[in-house]
Amino acid sequence: MISISVILKEEWIMSNAILSIKAKLSHTGESIRHPFRVIVEKEMADHIRSWRFIILIAIIALTTIGSLYTALTNFSQAVKPNDPEGTFFFLKLFTITDGTMPSFTVFISFLGPLLGIALGFDAINSEHNRGTLGRMLSQPIHRDYIINAKFTAALAVISVMLTALGLLVMGAGLFFIGIPPTAGEFMRIVFFTILSILYVAFWLNLSILFSVLFRQPATAALSAIAVWLFFSVFYPLIINLITKSLEPPPTATPQHMIAFEQFRLVLLRLMPNQLFSEATTTLLMPSVRSLGPLTMEQMIGALPGPLPLGQSLLMVWPQVTGLASGTIISFVISYILFMRREIRSR
Amino acid sequence: MVSVPEIWKEVTVTENIIELKGLTRRYGQFTAVDSLNLAIEKGEIFGLLGPNGAGKSTTILMMLGLAEPDGGTVRVCGYDPVSDPVEVKRRVGYLPEEVGFYDDLSGMENLIYTARLNGYSANDARTRAGELIRRVGLAGEEDKKTGKYSRGMRQRLGLADVLVKDPEVIILDEPTLGIDPGGVREFLDLIVRLSREQKITVLFSSHHLHQVQQVCDRVGIFVKGKLLAVGDVQSLAAQLFNGDGRPVGSERKNYSLDDIYFRYFEGGVDHE
Numbered sequence: 001m002i003s004i005s006v007i008l009k010e011e012w013i014m015s016n017a018i019l020s021i022k023a024k025l026s027h028t029g030e031s032i033r034h035p036f037r038v039i040v041e042k043e044m045a046d047h048i049r050s051w052r053f054i055i056l057i058a059i060i061a062l063t064t065i066g067s068l069y070t071a072l073t074n075f076s077q078a079v080k081p082n083d084p085e086g087t088f089f090f091l092k093l094f095t096i097t098d099g100t101m102p103s104f105t106v107f108i109s110f111l112g113p114l115l116g117i118a119l120g121f122d123a124i125n126s127e128h129n130r131g132t133l134g135r136m137l138s139q140p141i142h143r144d145y146i147i148n149a150k151f152t153a154a155l156a157v158i159s160v161m162l163t164a165l166g167l168l169v170m171g172a173g174l175f176f177i178g179i180p181p182t183a184g185e186f187m188r189i190v191f192f193t194i195l196s197i198l199y200v201a202f203w204l205n206l207s208i209l210f211s212v213l214f215r216q217p218a219t220a221a222l223s224a225i226a227v228w229l230f231f232s233v234f235y236p237l238i239i240n241l242i243t244k245s246l247e248p249p250p251t252a253t254p255q256h257m258i259a260f261e262q263f264r265l266v267l268l269r270l271m272p273n274q275l276f277s278e279a280t281t282t283l284l285m286p287s288v289r290s291l292g293p294l295t296m297e298q299m300i301g302a303l304p305g306p307l308p309l310g311q312s313l314l315m316v317w318p319q320v321t322g323l324a325s326g327t328i329i330s331f332v333i334s335y336i337l338f339m340r341r342e343i344r345s346r
Numbered sequence: 347m348v349s350v351p352e353i354w355k356e357v358t359v360t361e362n363i364i365e366l367k368g369l370t371r372r373y374g375q376f377t378a379v380d381s382l383n384l385a386i387e388k389g390e391i392f393g394l395l396g397p398n399g400a401g402k403s404t405t406i407l408m409m410l411g412l413a414e415p416d417g418g419t420v421r422v423c424g425y426d427p428v429s430d431p432v433e434v435k436r437r438v439g440y441l442p443e444e445v446g447f448y449d450d451l452s453g454m455e456n457l458i459y460t461a462r463l464n465g466y467s468a469n470d471a472r473t474r475a476g477e478l479i480r481r482v483g484l485a486g487e488e489d490k491k492t493g494k495y496s497r498g499m500r501q502r503l504g505l506a507d508v509l510v511k512d513p514e515v516i517i518l519d520e521p522t523l524g525i526d527p528g529g530v531r532e533f534l535d536l537i538v539r540l541s542r543e544q545k546i547t548v549l550f551s552s553h554h555l556h557q558v559q560q561v562c563d564r565v566g567i568f569v570k571g572k573l574l575a576v577g578d579v580q581s582l583a584a585q586l587f588n589g590d591g592r593p594v595g596s597e598r599k600n601y602s603l604d605d606i607y608f609r610y611f612e613g614g615v616d617h618e
Contacts, residue, residue: 032465
């Protein structure tokens with residue numbers, strides 16, 4: 001008896017589900033979007049309409065124009081005869097400066113974190129404070145859709161923006177210099193763009209983590225900015241203090257010197273901005289062949305010439321891995337914290 | 347008072363849409379919900395009555411799979427919210443104490459978003475949202491930003507939001523908090539009408555005696571994580587006052603929930 005009633009009930013539920021799907025389909029013949037896509041679309045629309053994004057995009061567009069202007073006015077001095085990078089002068093658009101304005105890459109390494117933080121610091125806590133989190137979670141969606149969609153939407157917005165900027169700089173260069181980039185240069189710029197997206201994604205995830213940790217968006221934003229300031233201002237100072245006291249005397253052995261230099265680099269590479277700047281330098285200046293100390297023996301017989309793209313990529317692989325793992329670690333922590341949290345209304 | 351096995355025997359005869367067995371939830375040392383047994387039948391309006399902090403909200407969160415029980419089982423519409431939260435949430439609408447909307451979107455846009463999360467296409471979502479806005483009496487206000495809505499309007503919109511998915515069960519957690527008496531009356535009437543017309547089961551959690559008495563078919567009295575008694579108002583009174591050895595016939599018909607409630611919490615429990 002019981003089993004029959006269970007079967008009947010299931011039958012009923014099934015037929016009901018089929019009917020409702022049919023009803024939904026036949027009504028207009030439109031396709032039904034997956035809820036995850038619906039959330040991503042809504043979040044992207046929110047970002048694009050928000051004042052904070054408009055302000056940031058204005059700042060970044062202005063600095064891009066500024067750096068492009070200095071790059072173009074100094075272009076003729078930057079290209080020297082006998083330069084091993086002579087054939088890669090298109091890439092100089094991204095890196096040269098006359099000292100009045102930082103280059104495009106420096107701007108990205110400076111403003112990128114701000115962009116990431118701005119898009120992530122209120123991801124979870126503002127939903128919670130508005131009371132919309134509980135309402136969202138009572139819809140038939142999995143809980144992780146929310147945090148995944150927040151991340152995906154912000155990342156999509158960032159990717160579109162950085163790709164557009166990279167292409168605009170290229171386009172402007174093409175327009176003013178009149179020489180198209182080679183395929184190699186183009187690929188380097190593409191990888192640079194991917195790298196910048198990864199770098200901003202790291203800061204985005206860090207700020208999403210803070211948005212899960214802290215109830216108040218202001219606290220989350222300030223903590224994320226504190227981390228950013230620490231890494232871009234105070235951490236280098238601390239490293240200077242430490243390394244000054246440990247600096248070997250000029251009479252020290254080469255092994256000692258190298259060991260010290262490597263220690264200094266290890267400390268520096270804990271900074272995400274250091275990883276980013278090392279990786280961009282290697283990608284955009286093909287003549288860079290090592291990011292660490294080189295002995296005279298290693299240099300002997302080396303011809304100054306650009307590295308092929310594959311070799312440059314191999315060189316930055318550790319940096320890229322470092323940035324990616326930082327991104328993944330902060331995402332995993334925020335994911336676990338969010339999934340375990342009990343969501344009460346407000 | 348009816349003992350737990352007795353309640354159980356009584357309710358398993360008919361179809362139960364919500365079944366809680368031995369449900370327990372602890373926060374550190376504190377037991378918020380203590381081996382709770384409860385069964386709610388299809389189509390009834392059930393009132394969960396108890397003072398603040400009795401564990402009502404925690405129980406509701408466990409029914410929706412938003413909190414995990416430390417012990418016991420939950421079945422809602424035949425599904426276990428721990429392993430199948432999405433199936434449960436497809437069938438159960440939940441109106442929290444203070445419902446939140448995206449304040450920079452209009453009421454209509456908020457509803458359309460919910461409808462699309464529930465698998466409606468863009469056009470169907472619009473139709474459905476418009477229909478529900480009329481049904482809860484918000485016609486003419488749908489294009490206003492929800493940030494500008496009054497408390498009563500937000501609760502109505504919340505009800506529309508819950509109805510979007512065409513639920514089998516609606517769970518209302520203190521839904522009348524902060525609404526003026528006239529608004530409360532309309533709101534409660536709306537719930538009763540919906541429940542009767544569409545055979546929706548309603549779980550109404552509140553600490554307002556009169557509201558519960560006004561709308562609910564059956565009431566569960568819930569204190570400190572335990573369900574003390576279940577039944578309709580008159581049978582609750584009978585259970586309670588019979589135990590005292592008073593005559594049944596003479597006083598019985600005039601008991602209100604007040605008598606019952608205060609009888610349970612005389613002196614001890616803080617209530618409003």
